[in-house]
Amino acid sequence: MDILSSLMDGFATALTPMNLLYALIGVLLGTAVGVLPGIGPAMTVALLLPVTSVLEPTSAFIMFAGIYYGGMFGGSTTSILLNTPGESSSVITAIEGNLMAKAGKAAQALATAAIGSFVAGTIGTALLVVFAPIVVQFAVSLGSPSYFAIMVLALLAVTAVLGSSRLRGFASLGLGLAIGLVGLDIVSGQARLTFGLPLLADGLDVVVVAVAIFAVGEALWVAAHLRRTPLQIIPVGRPFMGKQDWKRSWKPWLRGTAYGFPFGALPAGGAEIPTFLSYVTEKRLTKHPEEFGKGAIEGVAGPEAANNAAAAGTLTPMLALGLPTNATAAVMLAAFVQFGIQPGPLLFENEGPLVWALIASLFIGNFLLLLVNLPLAPVWAKLLRLPRPYLYAGILFFATLGAYSVNLQAFDLVILLVLGTLGFMMRRYGLPVLPLILGVILGPRLEKQLRQTLQLSAGDVSGLWSEPIAIVVYIIVALVLLWPLLFKAWRRARPRTAAAVAGGTVAGGPAAAGSTADRPPADGPTASDATPANHGQEKS
Amino acid sequence: MTSLSSRLKGRSELGVAALLGAVGAFVLFDAVRLVVPYSQSDPVGPKALPVIVGALLLVCAVMLAVNVVRGGHADAEAGEDVDLSHPSDWKTVLPLALAFIANILLIDWAGWVISGTVLFWGSVWALGSRHYVRDGLISLALALLTFYGFYLGLGIALPAGLLEGIL
Structure with a gap:
């Protein structure tokens, strides 16, 4: 299959007026929900699932792609203008971005974020075009044992690497897997965890679970701690950049992209680590070190590019392997299933036109974001002034509507409330949400691969490691699980170097990178004991 | 003890x-x-x-x-609109949950237009808005818009309930 001609066909599909309109709706909606607190792209896609079931799958995914990139863009706008980042991936952008805004350079900060997002998103999508087919070629040769191993790796990596507390991550994963078990077992037809209720026999609808945990849980949580004093929003005009700003931005954009894409494409994806690495790198390489801590443009350009490149990278395992590593990708995977499309390596073969139209629409969406959002920045800033009672009442209203319209039964709303309360509790006690959602979505698929594997080996457990790739993946799993112990041992052996490195760079590893994220990284090792709760959480 | x-x-x-x-x-x-x-x-x-x-x-x-x-504890999740300096405000959360439950009880019997209005109006009230009339009008408009939007645009018939025949 010729990639280029497939991509051109994809553009032909995506550029029809109707699909272009859906892409535009997608980016506008995505940016709006990215800007608004309490609501994000994953939840928006989940809410739209029942509504989009009347559309062509291609149009629906073109819209979802717009929401995905738009949400990323909106998140950075909020973090620059408010300094209270809603998602972990824009924490780093918020550091210098908000300082720039306070110093009267909001327009430049927004411009470098927007143009950097465009550059990184476009390069990231191009890399996706190159790498996804290669991954597919490699993946079609894999059997159930390897898939099972890769899924185990993705679940464990997201649980153990992201977030502040591994223990609480695993608790969340366990709850998610348990929710995924509800319903009739596909193979044997046995009812599991149904409490004898026939309404639970089909299992819990992913839309209902996602909306409950993301939307209802968030609305209840914010209601319990609603900020009574209005936030300080920095007024902004039309974003623009001077010659000097361009000169200082383009290298950080490219370096940020180089960090972001590979991290996003890994099974433990996520944008925290690459944005952090990008920040540290720019701080070290800058010709204006005196500006760091007062609003340096490099500190916005690099991390923001890394963030968007990571978002593009995440789509590689999602499209090529059917393996989501962030919340939005997880819900998009659920959308594939709803449209009767089997995700996995055969996706490119079976649904080639759809996938290539989706990828083409990522390029288009990126371009639309740049075109639409530079002039619209002041409008988005106004959106932040929406009275909070209306915002959160609206979230509950549309959550109810979305969940109810799946099956038109009030019982789903009871589940929505019960799981919403669970979502509230998870936020109160620092349980990350992402492992739960991935557990719900990947759990049943994991079980299917496990059963296929042992069916092939006629019940022999060694069937699990009957493929070389599976063995490699299990070794990586072991490393991921043992990493904190290894790191501790290493630090004990060489206390001084380790402490110095942990404050500044890579070797601090995911754990240190995450925990220093909420404060300027210059705070160093002391910060790594604190555990800011929202990291590892992506606004959903 | x-x-x-x-x-x-x-x-x-x-x-x-x-x-x-x-x-x-x-x-x-x-x-x-x-x-x-x-x-x-x-x-x-x-x-x-x-x-x-x-x-x-x-x-x-x-x-x-x-x-x-042993003294370990997790930090609650922060966010744009979250102020963790005051304890959980049950006077907001409970009425909000009540509005939600009212909707569950009403939706099949009274229909989405009524139950949705109650849900939105109750939620806005619980969250601290006191513009009773304006909020009521917005609630009703939202419920009606979504009812007709779903019916005409998506072919999904939300329950009309008590207003069956009028809508």
């Missing part, structure tokens, strides 16, 4: 451990209850994953309890 209650003070996270334990125990119990004849085509059977998940939850419950008793 006083020493026990003082030791438990500020340790509400133990409730999370208890919940994890309860869910884990239930998952295990439910799995044990399954009877499956051994089948060549499905050697794993429907029991294996529930047993693993139940065990995982029980282990997490115990470890979390130990962690909390």
Whole structure:
């Protein structure tokens, strides 16, 4: 299959007026929900699932792609203008971005974020075009044992690497897997965890679970701690950049992209680590070190590019392997299933036109974001002034509507409330949400691969490691699980170097990178004991 | 008793451990209850994953309890609109939950237009808005718009309930 001609066909599909309109709706909606607190792209896609079931799958995914990139863009706008980042991936952008805004350079900060997002998103999508087919070629040769191993790796990596507390991550994963078990077992037809209720026999609808945990849980949580004093929003005009700003931005954009894409494409994806690495790198390489801590443009350009490149990278395992590593990708995977499309390596073969139209629409969406959002920045800033009672009442209203319209039964709303309360509790006690959602979505698929594997080996457990790739993946799993112990041992052996490195760079590893994220990284090792709760959480 | 209650003070996270334990125990119990004849085509059977998940939850419950008793605690999630300096405000959350429950009870009988209006109006009130008339009009408009939007645009007929025939 010729990639280029497939991509051109994809553009032909995506550029029809109707699909272009859906892409535009997608980016506008995505940016709006990215800007608004309490609501994000994953939840928006989940809410739209029942509504989009009347559309062509291609149009629906073109819209979802717009929401995905738009949400990323909106998140950075909020973090620059408010300094209270809603998602972990824009924490780093918020550091210098908000300082720039306070110093009267909001327009430049927004411009470098927007143009950097465009550059990184476009390069990231191009890399996706190159790498996804290669991954597919490699993946079609894999059997159930390897898939099972890769899924185990993705679940464990997201649980153990992201977030502040591994223990609480695993608790969340366990709850998610348990929710995924509800319903009739596909193979044997046995009812599991149904409490004898026939309404639970089909299992819990992913839309209902996602909306409950993301939307209802968030609305209840914010209601319990609603900020009574209005936030300080920095007024902004039309974003623009001077010659000097361009000169200082383009290298950080490219370096940020180089960090972001590979991290996003890994099974433990996520944008925290690459944005952090990008920040540290720019701080070290800058010709204006005196500006760091007062609003340096490099500190916005690099991390923001890394963030968007990571978002593009995440789509590689999602499209090529059917393996989501962030919340939005997880819900998009659920959308594939709803449209009767089997995700996995055969996706490119079976649904080639759809996938290539989706990828083409990522390029288009990126371009639309740049075109639409530079002039619209002041409008988005106004959106932040929406009275909070209306915002959160609206979230509950549309959550109810979305969940109810799946099956038109009030019982789903009871589940929505019960799981919403669970979502509230998870936020109160620092349980990350992402492992739960991935557990719900990947759990049943994991079980299917496990059963296929042992069916092939006629019940022999060694069937699990009957493929070389599976063995490699299990070794990586072991490393991921043992990493904190290894790191501790290493630090004990060489206390001084380790402490110095942990404050500044890579070797601090995911754990240190995450925990220093909420404060300027210059705070160093002391910060790594604190555990800011929202990291590892992506606004959903 | 006083020493026990003082030791438990500020340790509400133990409730999370208890919940994890309860869910884990239930998952295990439910799995044990399954009877499956051994089948060549499905050697794993429907029991294996529930047993693993139940065990995982029980282990997490115990470890979390130990962690909390030793003084470990998680930080609540921050956010743009979240102010963690004051404790949970139940005077907002409970009316909000009541508005939600009212909608569940009303939706099939009174129909979406009425129950949705109640839901939005009640939520806005719970969250602190006191523009009764304006909020009421917005609520009604939203409910009507979504009702007709879903019916005409998507072909999904939300329940009309009491207003059957009028709408």
